[in-house]
Amino acid sequence: MHRPGMLSIWFFIGILLLAYGILILGAGIHELLSPPEHPLRLAELHAGIWWGGLLIAMGLFYSVRFRPGRNN
Amino acid sequence: MAFLTSFHARRAVLDIDRACSYDKQVQAITASSFAPALLLQAAPSHLLTLSGVDLAIIVLYFFSVLGIGFYLKKYTKTGEDFFLAGREMTAWVAGLSFLAANLGSLELMGWAGATYQYGILAAHWYWIGAVPAMLFLAIVMIPFYYISKTHSVPGYLKLRFGEPSRLLSAVSFGFMTVLMSGINMYSMALVLKVFLGWDIYFSIWVSSITVALYVGLGGLLSAIFNEVLQFVLIWLGALLVSIIGLIEAGGWNGMVARIHSNFPTQNYTHMWSTLGSFTDNPMGIHWVGIVFGLGAVISMGYWTTDFLVVQRVISAKDLRSAKLAPIIGAAFKMAVPFIVILPGLLGLALLDKPGIHMLVPEGQAAATGLHSYNEVLPLMMQRYLGPGLLGLGVTALIAGFMSGMAGNVSAFATVWTYDIYRAVFRKEATDQHYVSVGRWCTILGVLVSIGTAYLVMSFKSIMDYVQALFSFFIAPLFATVLLGMLWKRATPAGGFWGLLAGTGSSISMWAWVKLDPTAIRYIALSPFAKDMAENMFRALWSCIICAVVTVIVSLMTRPTPEKELAGLVYGCTEIPSEGHLKIYQRPIFWAGVVSGVFVILQIIFW
Numbered sequence: 001m002h003r004p005g006m007l008s009i010w011f012f013i014g015i016l017l018l019a020y021g022i023l024i025l026g027a028g029i030h031e032l033l034s035p036p037e038h039p040l041r042l043a044e045l046h047a048g049i050w051w052g053g054l055l056i057a058m059g060l061f062y063s064v065r066f067r068p069g070r071n072n
Numbered sequence: 073m074a075f076l077t078s079f080h081a082r083r084a085v086l087d088i089d090r091a092c093s094y095d096k097q098v099q100a101i102t103a104s105s106f107a108p109a110l111l112l113q114a115a116p117s118h119l120l121t122l123s124g125v126d127l128a129i130i131v132l133y134f135f136s137v138l139g140i141g142f143y144l145k146k147y148t149k150t151g152e153d154f155f156l157a158g159r160e161m162t163a164w165v166a167g168l169s170f171l172a173a174n175l176g177s178l179e180l181m182g183w184a185g186a187t188y189q190y191g192i193l194a195a196h197w198y199w200i201g202a203v204p205a206m207l208f209l210a211i212v213m214i215p216f217y218y219i220s221k222t223h224s225v226p227g228y229l230k231l232r233f234g235e236p237s238r239l240l241s242a243v244s245f246g247f248m249t250v251l252m253s254g255i256n257m258y259s260m261a262l263v264l265k266v267f268l269g270w271d272i273y274f275s276i277w278v279s280s281i282t283v284a285l286y287v288g289l290g291g292l293l294s295a296i297f298n299e300v301l302q303f304v305l306i307w308l309g310a311l312l313v314s315i316i317g318l319i320e321a322g323g324w325n326g327m328v329a330r331i332h333s334n335f336p337t338q339n340y341t342h343m344w345s346t347l348g349s350f351t352d353n354p355m356g357i358h359w360v361g362i363v364f365g366l367g368a369v370i371s372m373g374y375w376t377t378d379f380l381v382v383q384r385v386i387s388a389k390d391l392r393s394a395k396l397a398p399i400i401g402a403a404f405k406m407a408v409p410f411i412v413i414l415p416g417l418l419g420l421a422l423l424d425k426p427g428i429h430m431l432v433p434e435g436q437a438a439a440t441g442l443h444s445y446n447e448v449l450p451l452m453m454q455r456y457l458g459p460g461l462l463g464l465g466v467t468a469l470i471a472g473f474m475s476g477m478a479g480n481v482s483a484f485a486t487v488w489t490y491d492i493y494r495a496v497f498r499k500e501a502t503d504q505h506y507v508s509v510g511r512w513c514t515i516l517g518v519l520v521s522i523g524t525a526y527l528v529m530s531f532k533s534i535m536d537y538v539q540a541l542f543s544f545f546i547a548p549l550f551a552t553v554l555l556g557m558l559w560k561r562a563t564p565a566g567g568f569w570g571l572l573a574g575t576g577s578s579i580s581m582w583a584w585v586k587l588d589p590t591a592i593r594y595i596a597l598s599p600f601a602k603d604m605a606e607n608m609f610r611a612l613w614s615c616i617i618c619a620v621v622t623v624i625v626s627l628m629t630r631p632t633p634e635k636e637l638a639g640l641v642y643g644c645t646e647i648p649s650e651g652h653l654k655i656y657q658r659p660i661f662w663a664g665v666v667s668g669v670f671v672i673l674q675i676i677f678w
Contacts, residue, residue, distance in 0.1 A: 023125050023129055024460035024461060
């Protein structure tokens with residue numbers, strides 16, 4: 001929807017995904033450096049790292065593409 | 073909460089132990105022969121343990137949805153803003169919101185559990201049980217909803233059939249919606265208690281107050297914004313389980329091979345080839361019930377006349393966007409089995425051992441401490457998701473619950489304010505007054521839902537009865553609305569009496585089977601039919617009865633002058649041509665693409 005001054009929903013989504021990506025990537029790196037005593041199935045895939053990275057990429061894309069002041 | 077997938081998800085969650093005689097035999101065998109071994113794996117006090125990162129992700133989610141509500145309040149000034157989001161939504165936003173309002177967390181867990189029990193048959197509720205109806209809504213029905221400028225489905229009935237039909241459908245919708253919202257709330261709180269060990273009252277109040285705040289502040293605008301956010305989170309939170317599960321199982325072929333190896337006498341991986349007889353498939357259903365009951369009546373009724381979902385579509389900024397929204401929703405709906413059905417199948421492949429189901433029906437799980445079917449998704453989360461990812465997965469479940477509840481509450485506020493309060497109590501008031509009523513009604517709706525949740529805690533059997541409400545009201549409503557849109561000879565008396573007869577007959581059939589279970593042979597045409605089949609056929613009969621009564625009464629009463637039907641009925645309404653658009657800009661083109669993919673999926677998984 002287009003109203004003067006209103007932030008796009010995709011901007012909100014971008015910011016949240018960015019924050020989630022940072023948290024999940026951080027947790028994934030921590031697990032990589034300090035492996036838990038009882039690892040999960042397929043822990044060797046390090047899903048937290050690449051999923052966190054994916055969220056950061058998506059978050060950056062949406063928060064930049066739909067940033068305030070940009071004509072969508 | 074919505075019917076169809078959500079309704080059956082609840083059935084799966086709540087009544088899952090009633091069905092599937094084969095599985096009951098298997099469970100009985102496993103329970104007696106292998107109980108010591110299985111008890112070693114008995115469920116702990118709660119399934120999942122969250123880390124600090126997980127909690128931070130969940131808390132951040134709550135702040136985000138509340139923040140959006142507070143932010144959008146200043147953009148929600150008029151009734152059109154509050155109840156219809158200003159009719160400014162793009163096709164994508166309206167389409168994703170349309171789907172998210174239906175995607176409850178119980179649906180995620182319930183259908184994953186149902187898949188573990190019934191196999192890929194559960195995907196019928198996502199494909200034939202949704203896609204044709206969504207496309208039908210887009211191409212055939214949306215023009216009349218949109219051109220008539222109605223604010224609700226009961227509002228359309230007022231324009232087409234008069235006040236009595238509107239009041240009948242508005243009251244039944246309001247009653248059904250709030251009740252379902254409460255049931256959903258209780259079920260979700262129960263899930264959080266079992267899986268996370270959270271206090272049930274804490275879960276109910278925190279989630280309810282959050283929804284009440286953001287919907288009360290920003291109305292449908294806020295609900296839709298948050299639904300799109302929730303839709304994204306549901307996918308990102310649940311998708312990883314399927315991806316890692318497929319890697320562990322050796323891809324799709326590896327998973328199917330494991331399932332066949334575990335259960336060589338059962339067919340869990342084909343959708344149509346076992347539907348020739350009620351006794352050939354674990355769901356106890358025949359293809360006639362799936363095609364005509366589910367595909368032609370129940371899903372059509374839900375996706376085209378349940379205001380919970382239709383409200384999102386009529387908030388679109390123009391007719392083309394309104395037509396595209398359900399098509400976008402249908403495309404995503406076809407993909408939902410990847411995050412819902414696949415975890416259930418992966419459970420059959422990876423959690424089970426040859427000939428033994430490691431998960432059991434709810435009743436048996438409660439008695440033995442084993443895990444139930446419905447815990448298959450959390451178990452798969454527990455299996456793969458580490459710190460952070462688990463928080464995202466749990467956030468997906470909470471987001472699903474809240475999107476469904478916000479959908480209920482915003483639809484309830486609109487129907488109550490416009491179709492009951494304004495129609496009965498105060499016909500002439502300012503727009504601001506109705507917005508104010510809408511805000512209070514949102515709070516009231518949530519409070520009544522909480523009351524229902526508490527009631528259900530005391531009288532759990534209410535759930536059994538409430539599930540039937542959808543088939544009472546939605547199936548006949550579809551016949552009424554469809555005849556109203558496509559048959560100009562249908563009269564106000566015909567519409568009203570048809571709707572009443574359809575609803576009455578549905579209630580009567582339900583009561584008949586409750587009093588005499590052998591009556592199912594007449595309702596569902598087979599003594600072997602099970603609950604789901606009964607629902608399908610009851611919906612089919614009530615829809616037919618509604619249509620027949622509408623036709624007979626209409627032919628006996630004076631027709632409405634055609635000039636009064638302009639914008640409401642096919643043949644009396646000028647529908648804007650799309651001839652000037654390029655082929656790929658036309659909704660009918662994309663409906664054709666989605667239909668093609670739908671057919672291909674049926675053939676692949678035949």
